[in-house]
Amino acid sequence: MTKRLLLLFLLFSSSLFAQYDAARYPVIPRPYRLLPFSGDFHLNAQTVIVTDKKALRKETELFRQQVKALYGIELAYSAKGKDGNTIFISSDSSDIPPEGYQLFINRNEINLYGGNAGIFYGLQTLLQLIHEDVSKMYSSKGGPLPPVTTIPSCSIIDQPQFSWRGLHLDVSRHFFPKENVKEYLRWMALYKLNTFHWHLTDDQGWRIEIKKYPKLTATGGWRNRTLIGHYTETPERYDTIHYGGFYTQEEIREIVRYADSLHITVVPEIEMPGHALAMLAAYPELGCTEGPFKVAGTWGVFEDVLCPKPETFTFLDNVLTEVCALFPGKYVHIGGDECPKERWKNSAFCQSLMKEKKLKNEDELQSWFTEQIVNMLQKKGKQAIGWDEILEGGLAKGAAVMSWRGEEGGIAAAKAGHYVVMSPGAYCYFDHYQSASPGEPLAIGGFLPLEKVYSYHPVPASLSAEEKQFILGVQANLWTEYIGEWSKIQYMLFPRIAALSEAGWSQTEENDYSFFRKRLLTHFDLLDRMKINYAKSIFDVSGRIVPGDNGALNFALSTQDSSLTIKYAMGSDDDFQNVYQSPLMIRQSQAIYAAAFRDGKQVSRTARWDFSCNLATGKIITLRKAPSPSYNSGGAMKLVDGQSGTYPWKGSDWLGWSGDTLDATIDLGKDTVISSIRIRTLYDPSSWIWQPVSFEAWTSEDGIHFSPAAVSKTQPEKVSLKEMNLYLLRTKARYVRVVAQPLSEIPAGNPGAGNAAWMFVSEIEVR
Numbered sequence: 199m200t201k202r203l204l205l206l207f208l209l210f211s212s213s214l215f216a217q218y219d220a221a222r223y224p225v226i227p228r229p230y231r232l233l234p235f236s237g238d239f240h241l242n243a244q245t246v247i248v249t250d251k252k253a254l255r256k257e258t259e260l261f262r263q264q265v266k267a268l269y270g271i272e273l274a275y276s277a278k279g280k281d282g283n284t285i286f287i288s289s290d291s292s293d294i295p296p297e298g299y300q301l302f303i304n305r306n307e308i309n310l311y312g313g314n315a316g317i318f319y320g321l322q323t324l325l326q327l328i329h330e331d332v333s334k335m336y337s338s339k340g341g342p343l344p345p346v347t348t349i350p351s352c353s354i355i356d357q358p359q360f361s362w363r364g365l366h367l368d369v370s371r372h373f374f375p376k377e378n379v380k381e382y383l384r385w386m387a388l389y390k391l392n393t394f395h396w397h398l399t400d401d402q403g404w405r406i407e408i409k410k411y412p413k414l415t416a417t418g419g420w421r422n423r424t425l426i427g428h429y430t431e432t433p434e435r436y437d438t439i440h441y442g443g444f445y446t447q448e449e450i451r452e453i454v455r456y457a458d459s460l461h462i463t464v465v466p467e468i469e470m471p472g473h474a475l476a477m478l479a480a481y482p483e484l485g486c487t488e489g490p491f492k493v494a495g496t497w498g499v500f501e502d503v504l505c506p507k508p509e510t511f512t513f514l515d516n517v518l519t520e521v522c523a524l525f526p527g528k529y530v531h532i533g534g535d536e537c538p539k540e541r542w543k544n545s546a547f548c549q550s551l552m553k554e555k556k557l558k559n560e561d562e563l564q565s566w567f568t569e570q571i572v573n574m575l576q577k578k579g580k581q582a583i584g585w586d587e588i589l590e591g592g593l594a595k596g597a598a599v600m601s602w603r604g605e606e607g608g609i610a611a612a613k614a615g616h617y618v619v620m621s622p623g624a625y626c627y628f629d630h631y632q633s634a635s636p637g638e639p640l641a642i643g644g645f646l647p648l649e650k651v652y653s654y655h656p657v658p659a660s661l662s663a664e665e666k667q668f669i670l671g672v673q674a675n676l677w678t679e680y681i682g683e684w685s686k687i688q689y690m691l692f693p694r695i696a697a698l699s700e701a702g703w704s705q706t707e708e709n710d711y712s713f714f715r716k717r718l719l720t721h722f723d724l725l726d727r728m729k730i731n732y733a734k735s736i737f738d739v740s741g742r743i744v745p746g747d748n749g750a751l752n753f754a755l756s757t758q759d760s761s762l763t764i765k766y767a768m769g770s771d772d773d774f775q776n777v778y779q780s781p782l783m784i785r786q787s788q789a790i791y792a793a794a795f796r797d798g799k800q801v802s803r804t805a806r807w808d809f810s811c812n813l814a815t816g817k818i819i820t821l822r823k824a825p826s827p828s829y830n831s832g833g834a835m836k837l838v839d840g841q842s843g844t845y846p847w848k849g850s851d852w853l854g855w856s857g858d859t860l861d862a863t864i865d866l867g868k869d870t871v872i873s874s875i876r877i878r879t880l881y882d883p884s885s886w887i888w889q890p891v892s893f894e895a896w897t898s899e900d901g902i903h904f905s906p907a908a909v910s911k912t913q914p915e916k917v918s919l920k921e922m923n924l925y926l927l928r929t930k931a932r933y934v935r936v937v938a939q940p941l942s943e944i945p946a947g948n949p950g951a952g953n954a955a956w957m958f959v960s961e962i963e964v965r
């Protein structure tokens with residue numbers, strides 16, 4: 199005990215945040231304090247676990263299974279310690295905050311203190327500290343000996359920053375069976391996440407058995423076709439597979455129990471009043487029109503929503519009664535996002551209800567709807583939580599808000615005294631791309647690299663100290679429109695889940711990405727052992743155009759990790775013969791391939807860039823107006839880098855303007871005969887991106903006096919990737935000026951109607 203006090207004293211007096219050897223202590227999320235020591239504890243078949251209370255043994259179960267599965271070591275319990283080889287676990291948690299633990303490791307023994315959750319988490323830390331050294335095999339006369347498994351000496355005190363460390367899984371768009379969900383929960387436990395948001399219902403499938411309404415799963419659990427490819431592709435393509443599934447109440451109870459054993463609370467989501475097509479397909483009488491309704495086979499937002507009729511509320515009351523009985527946690531998620539109001543506008547019932555309740559518009563009708571549900575849940579002893587839309591038009595007391603369309607909803611909710619979980623799309627949507635590399639599997643869009651997840655801090659600076667208390671924590675969401683296989687779930691989740699865990703558990707003011715990254719590199723060994731298909735995007739070779747006055751396009755390659763060797767090939771990728779040293783000069787249309795190597799082994803995927811050269815490629819370009827800071831990756835050079843933006847788009851491929859013109863001048867270096875100018879633009883109305891409404895060009899010989907060359911006014915064409923051309927009579931010029939005007943107002947009936955449209959341009963080409 200005195201020894202423990204001494205160690206604690208050392209820990210608290212150690213500098214606030216001292217970095218230790220990341221490879222030796224690759225713990226994620228980063229513990230509150232870790233003090234490294236020399237020497238190792240040897241973990242082997244003789245190691246025993248001693249607990250001061252038998253009941254604590256259940257907290258060690260997962261750890262024992264993991265050690266057995268990953269290192270082949272079976273750890274036995276013992277009533278008393280063995281000299282030099284014992285893990286002592288003590289329920290003495292005085293002065294230890296909830297979920298916290300203290301862990302002391304030396305050559306002879308390990309001591310772990312904490313409450314139940316703390317002990318569980320302390321063992322997950324221990325698991326992450328295990329090293330297996332094959333090179334240290336003892337010399338032997340006979341056959342090979344087992345590798346040496348060690349845990350490095352150190353003292354740790356640890357505790358979480360936030361009480362809601364959440365991860366969501368959408369099982370409606372794609373269904374994943376019970377065993378998958380349990381594995382998902384184990385991954386959460388590994389990263390000390392404690393709240394599982396289970397998105398059980400949506401337009402594309404109802405996944406929870408409700409005894410009173412069997413058609414919810416019998417009809418609502420199945421769809422007859424599913425979209426192939428991206429939902430913005432035209433024409434749409436579908437498979438003809440009868441797809442679906444659901445969890446029986448027995449299975450739900452089993453999962454909830456299992457989650458509880460991992461100290462995870464399950465928050466079920468029952469979506470309403472929008473995203474409810476599966477419910478309507480099963481019980482059309484809940485709609486504002488007669489239907490028939492079909493379980494959706496494609497993605498997006500649908501106009502058919504629940505009608506706020508008395509029989510709808512009776513139905514939902516019965517559904518929620520069964521839901522509440524299945525989930526012991528405090529919160530039930532009631533959705534509330536993306537509810538179109540068309541049906542309510544055209545329904546005589548809704549209009550007269552609005553009059554009766556003195557509701558000014560359909561948004562207020564939705565808050566009235568929400569209020570009924572919030573109260574209904576309160577009567578059942580539960581609190582409602584919903585997507586930030588539920589805040590619009592006033593929110594009933596006691597309901598909590600999950601802020602997904604940025605942080606604004608969360609900020610407004612905290613100011614109004616509602617509890618908040620931060621889950622803003624730009625930092626927490628794991629269905630977005632994590633790499634700009636061309637080899638990424640299809641995703642919904644967006645760009646969320648590991649570093650950006652890591653940078654997230656869930657408490658906005660604009661809140662007062664009192665308001666900050668309302669921020670419960672952070673959550674990442676995994677929507678599965680484009681994720682049908684479990685290996686792809688892994689790919690989208692790992693390693694971003696590791697970055698999320700640090701945002702939720704560790705002291706975010708002390709977060710340091712490069713230190714995280716170093717720990718992650720060793721941590722990958724554990725993921726390899728667990729056979730997880732994690733994304734290796736952080737090894738990706740990236741390429742960028744750098745200025746140079748040699749008349750060529752100078753293309754620099756790099757990796758985040760400077761210890762890796764980059765090799766490249768031109769024309770074909772069969773053979774990486776060239777070691778990259780300095781920027782490559784590109785003088786003609788060609789493909790470049792590159793990959794990162796460690797110890798002669800390829801660790802990254804092969805990256806490929808297709809250069810298509812024209813007179814403007816690599817030339818000096820100036821912009822009169824900078825693109826929006828959100829879409830300015832690569833700067834002006836991006837427009838003459840010889841590469842076209844792709845679709846589905848990634849922010850890094852395109853420059854974007856909103857309410858502002860593209861006004862670029864390119865210096866071709868010398869008088870040149872030109873006959874055409876082209877810009878490459880994007881059309882994606884779901885993201886408010888529209889084609890330019892006009893595109894014009896001027897030319898000049900001196901860079902001062904410009905004469906108009908050609909003008910084109912355009913009508914939007916519903917084509918995702920659009921080239922716009924201007925043809926000139928053969929003109930001699932050294933300077934070309936290009937001006938393109940975005941659409942100033944998105945037409946009615948489209949997402950973002952009334953707002954200025956985005957204009958995305960990837961390339962200006964001169965021929």
Ligand code: TNX
Pocket residue numbers: 535536585602627629642677678679
């Ligand atoms: C918006 S996030 C949705 C989901 C989609 C997701 C795709 C939210 C509350 N609604 O229905 O799956 O975008 O990223």
